[in-house]
Amino acid sequence: MQTLPNPTQTQSPSSPAVSTTIERRKTRPVPVGNITIGGGHPVVVQSMINEDTLDIEGSIAAIRRLHEIGCEIVRVTVPSLAHAKALAEIKQKLKDTYQPVPLVADVHHNGMKIALEVAQHVDKVRINPGLYVFEKPKTDRTEYTEAEFAEIGEKIRETLEPLVISLRDQGKSMRIGVNHGSLAERMLFTYGDTPEGMVESALEFIRICESLDFYNLVISLKASRVPVMLAAYRLMVKRMDELGMSYPLHLGVTEAGDGEYGRIKSTAGIGTLLADGIGDTIRVSLTEAPEKEIPVCYSILQALGLRKTMVEYVACPSCGRTLFNLEEVLHKVREATNHLTGLDIAVMGCIVNGPGEMADADYGYVGRQPGYISLYRGKEEIKKVPEDQGVEELINLIKADGRWVDP
């Protein structure tokens, strides 16, 4: 591996320092049960159960499973009034047998009655502006008149108002969740199938909420294509800045699929925005068990330095200079130390480039000479030990520093 000059070393005293931490966009805090989205709080991880909410015991178990592995807000679907009513029991039983879990209910087609019912039982309601007041598409339509536009706008206001008032009066929240794939026909006519259409769709609902003094809003603009999703969120931020709005954003790539590509696609969309300081809560949507989504969320946040939920391992890719089986040793070091959340540990193949490239790791395990490795604390070489005692001695060093805890 090539050693690159450290930019901080070549920086002239007069040049300004380049920040290496992400400056997050300032947003207003929005409560969801005992969790807060935005307002400088850590980026919140959420997911959604697949269970039918009429299956009360199954849903409780699924919510618990997710919550226990770090999902901080759990979403459920409520396709009917009966599903909405079931949430009352789910919420109560969670509280009685486990603990209160922040819940969000997804309300879709013409969902006013359902939304009003479920708003009494959950902490946040998610509505999709494209579906909340469903306009039946007219196949022969060639234009939308201003009067038609105003008429639908009025219908949306009438339908949304009772829900907004209910959430406002209970101190609860709403997600205005626009989806690229389900924009209202009128938006499609005016703006096309574009990020502009997505943003205007969200703004129309935001304005109604604001006119009723309701500001507990989280906005999402998901798309299954990463460039569309990126453009929509960025445009939303620009428009909100112009309008003096600071609503937190929920990031996600819809229908990302499964396996490695699903994870990479989600990371490309979510990670790119987070790196720009955009985003207050994330959901990775995989076509897999929802439990599989949580580690991906945490890995994205950890890689960006936004949350620290595991040990950060720095390891070189190995090359002709490598003095031991790097993959095997990394595995052993990880097995022994992966419960020491908060530490950065480096495993590097050789002394030539290893110490310089292990960044600011707290501890380093570096190939010294055939059969020997060196242990480092930060940049300081602490001791040379035979390779077969390397992991044990690393543990001893961490223990001596008082930074060890038993698994």
Ligand code: SF4
């Ligand atoms: S062994 Fe690792 S640290 Fe050393 S030169 Fe090769 S890749 Fe770089």
